[in-house]
Amino acid sequence: MTFKIQDIDPEVDFPALTRCFFESYEDPPQKFFHVFFPTHGTGIEAREEALIEASERLKLWHTHDPTSRWQKIVDTETGRIAGGALWHIHEENPFASPQPATVTWFPAGGSRTFVEKALENHVRPRSKAAQQPHIYLFIIFTHPDYRRRSIGQQLIDWGIKKSNKTGLDIFLDATPYGRPLYEVNGFEYVEENVNVPLTENPDDAWKEMEEKVGPFTFWLMRRPARRGESNPKT
Ligand SMILES: CC(C)(COP(=O)(O)OP(=O)(O)OC[C@H]1O[C@@H](n2cnc3c(N)ncnc32)[C@H](O)[C@@H]1OP(=O)(O)O)[C@@H](O)C(=O)NCCC(=O)NCCS
Structure with missing residues (x-):
């Protein structure tokens, strides 16, 4: 099997890329995924709706953000997407002015407030440590069918090359599954971030999210x- 790294085609790739992304975070399941990419309800229909919403949102984010760079890894025998990564190349300090997240993917109320708090907590360590131009690895995944075949490595290599060329440090927020890949590539730990959103008056929607x-x-x-x-x- 051979795998090729390519820039995505935003007009074509997001539906397949998003499906690969979901399946990668479902095996093993990672509960935080629901904060960023929720499935509202249960069953096949709810999941397909979640995929469509996520795919459209990822496309919108990408096409409206000049810092955004998506790569995909393609299985050259089948044409199937085996993995992907989303980088942000911040040539200016992105934390120079406050940028509260606009959470459109949850209805107004406790669930949305929970996600707003969770995102605030999530970004806090980097907003202190990375007050400078830098590269941020926001998303990286390899489909479970293709793990441990250097696909994650190919994606990381792209960012490291960019970093060494531009002189911009790379920051990322690691899941437990990403840590080994980053450790072997010279990433250092800055801070552990245990994310516990808090509110004084939780409603039922907040409690459900919790x-x-x-x-x-x-x-x-x-x-x-x-x-x-x-x-x-390499
Ligand atoms: C993290 C992830 C992208 C790694 O992808 P991958 O394509 O399997 O990784 P690679 O094959 O390129 O691994 C490169 C090196 O990283 C290390 N590594 C990667 N996964 C590892 C694991 N599960 N255990 C130990 N070391 C691992 C190894 O040193 C590996 O080299 P080796 O296979 O020659 O020993 C993949 O496990 C994944 O998608 N996980 C779910 C989504 C996720 O949590 N993403 C991380 C977000 S921060």
Whole structure:
């Protein structure tokens, strides 16, 4: 099997890319995923609606954000998307002015407030440590059918090359599953982030979210740029 890294085609790729993304985060399941990409309800229909909503939103975010760079990995024998990554190349400090998240993917009320708090908590360590131009790895995934075949590595290599060329450090928020990949690529731990959204008056929608998502932990990691160097893994 051979795999090729390519820029995505935003007009064509988001539905298949999003399906691959969902299936990657479902195996093993990661509860925090619901905060960013929810399935409202149960059953096949609800899941298909969630995929459509996520695909349209990812496309909108990408096409309206000049810092956004999506790569996909394609299985050259079948044409199937095997993995992907979304980077943000911040040539200016993105935290120079406050940018509260606009959560459109939950209805107004307790569930939306919960997600707003969760996102605020999620970004807090980086908003302190990365007050500078930098590269942010927002999303990375390899489909379960293709794990441990250096697909994650190919995606990381793209960002490291960019970092070493531009002199911009890379930051990311690691899940437990991403940590080994980042450790072997010279990322250092900055801060553990145990995310527990809090409110004084939780309504039923908030409590439902709390039960579904629970506290979730990410680790902020950083890889300093090494101008002119190639990735140590390659
Ligand atoms: C994290 C993830 C992208 C890794 O993708 P992958 O394509 O399987 O990783 P690679 O094959 O490129 O791994 C490269 C190296 O990273 C390390 N590594 C990757 N996954 C590992 C694991 N599960 N256990 C131990 N080491 C691992 C190894 O050193 C590996 O090299 P090796 O296979 O020669 O030993 C994938 O597990 C995934 O999609 N997980 C679910 C989504 C997720 O949590 N993404 C991370 C968000 S921060």
